[in-house]
Amino acid sequence: MSNKNYKIAEDIIFSAAIFKLSKGERDIKLSNKEAELLEMLCDEAGSVIARGKLQETLWPNQDNTDTNLNRQILSLRRKLESIGLLDAIDTIPRVGYIFCAPVEISGEEEETVATDNIVPTPASMPQPRRQYSRRRYDRYFSPKRIMLFALIMVSITSLVIFIYHYANANTLRTINLSHVSLYMTSETEHALKLNIATLTPLAQRIPHYEDEHVSILIGKEAISYFSIDNKNKLLSENIFLLRAGHPVMEEVQCVVATMALQGENVSHNYYNNPHTVVRYHSSCLAPENWVEITRKSKMIVTMNREIVVATVIATDHKGQTLFNLDSVGDVERDDDDIAVEIKNTIVNFIDQKALINNSMVATLVAALTPPKQKALFIQLPGGIYLSSYMGGVLSWPSRENLKVIQRNAP
Secondary structure (H helix, E strand, C coil), X not given: CCCEEEEECCCEEEECCCCXXXXXXXXXXXXXXXXXXHHHHHHCCCCEEEHHHHHHHHCCCCCCCHHHHHHHHHHHHHHHHHXXXXXXXXXXXXXXXXXXXXXXXXEECCCCCCCCCCCCCCXXXXXXXXXXXCCHHHHHCCHHHHHHHHHHHHHHHHHHHHHHHHHCCCCXXXXXXXXXXEEEXXXXXXXXXXXXXXXXXXXXXXXXXXXXXXXXXXXXXXXEEEEEECCCCEEEEEEEECCCCCCHHHHHHHHHHHHXXXXXXXXXXXXXXXXXXXXXXXXXXXXXCCEEEEEEEEEEECCCCEEEEEEEXXXXXXXXXEEEEEEEEEEEEECCEEEEEEEEEXXXXXXXXXXXXXXXXXXXXXXHCCCXXXXXXXXXXXXXXXXXXXXCEEECCCCCCCCEEEECCC
C-alpha cells in the first residue's frame, strides 16, 4: 500500500496509507481490501481493469475469488455513494471495471523531516494525475447500447405492425336483411375506401319477392348479384365489372336498378343446370355483349391427395365460343372452405378477334390463366361461395361439380 493521496471528483480525498475517505469534515473508514481495490482503480482511472488482474493482485495464489471481488466492489460502491459519489465504478460485463470519476494525485504522506530549507523541485511537487470524467450519457449511449436500442425498437415496431394487421385481417363484412345479404371483405373496404354500413339504405330498396333471397358481393373488380328461389326453382347469377372512374356507391345503385328494371332480360335461370354457370357483364348497365362462363369440374381423390380437374367454357350472347380452358389443381379443405392450388392450365381455344376487341374477354382470360395461382372459396350462408377470382366474386357449386369420378385405393 503506497502513501499516495488521491483527490477524487474535486472534493473527496482518498488516503491510501490510512484506508480513509474524507469529504469536508466527514471521514469514511475503508477495509484493507477496499483500500487496495480503490487504489488500483484510481491508478487506472478511465481505463478498464480486467477482473483477473484485480483478483490476482488482491488475492494472490487463491482460486474462486469471483465472490470476494463482487463483494468488495459492492461495499466500495456503497461507501462512495454515502459521501455523494454516484456511479463512480462502472461494470464492463464479462471484462472488468472502470473508475469513471476524475482523479488526481494530491501528494504523498511521508515521515516528518525538516523541510524548511528544502526548495520544492518539479519532481517533489504534486503531480496532476490523468483525469477521466465519464459522463453518465457516455456510458448509457455507447455504440453497443445504441445498436441494442435500435434492434429493440425495430422488434417492437415489427410486433406492433403484426398485431395491427392481425387485428385488421381480411374479414368478411355483412349486412343481413330479411331478403338480402350484402357482403364485402375488409380488404375490399380499404381498397375501395368504402364502409359497407353506408350501403344499408341501398340494400333496403331492393325489391322483395316471396321466397327469393338475394346475395350481393362487392369485390375489388366486380359486383356479384346472386338470387335463388327454391320454391319456384329459380337461380341466377350476374357479375357486373366495375367501371373505371365511377364511385362504388354509384355502381351498386346502378346494379340494383338494372336488376329491378330488367332482371328477366339480364338473367338466365340456371337452377337445373348440371354445371356452374355465371353471366358476366362489362358494366352495371348490362349491355347485350355479356359473356357466360360454364365450369365443369370433377374430383379425383387418392390416398393422400384430392385433385380437381376443371373445364371452363366461355360463350357470348350469340352462343359463340370465346375460349376453352382446362385446369388441374390440388384441393385443400378447411371445414366448409376450399383452397385450390392450380398446378397447370391449358388453353384449348381462344377467339383471337374477341380477345383483342373485347376487353371483358381479355379480363376473364387473365383472371383464369395466371401460373400456379391459389384460388380460395369461402362458404357463405345458403351454400354459395365467395371466390377469390377477380378480387372477389360469388360462385355456386352444382352437384355435378362436386361429384367424385375416381377414388384410388392404396
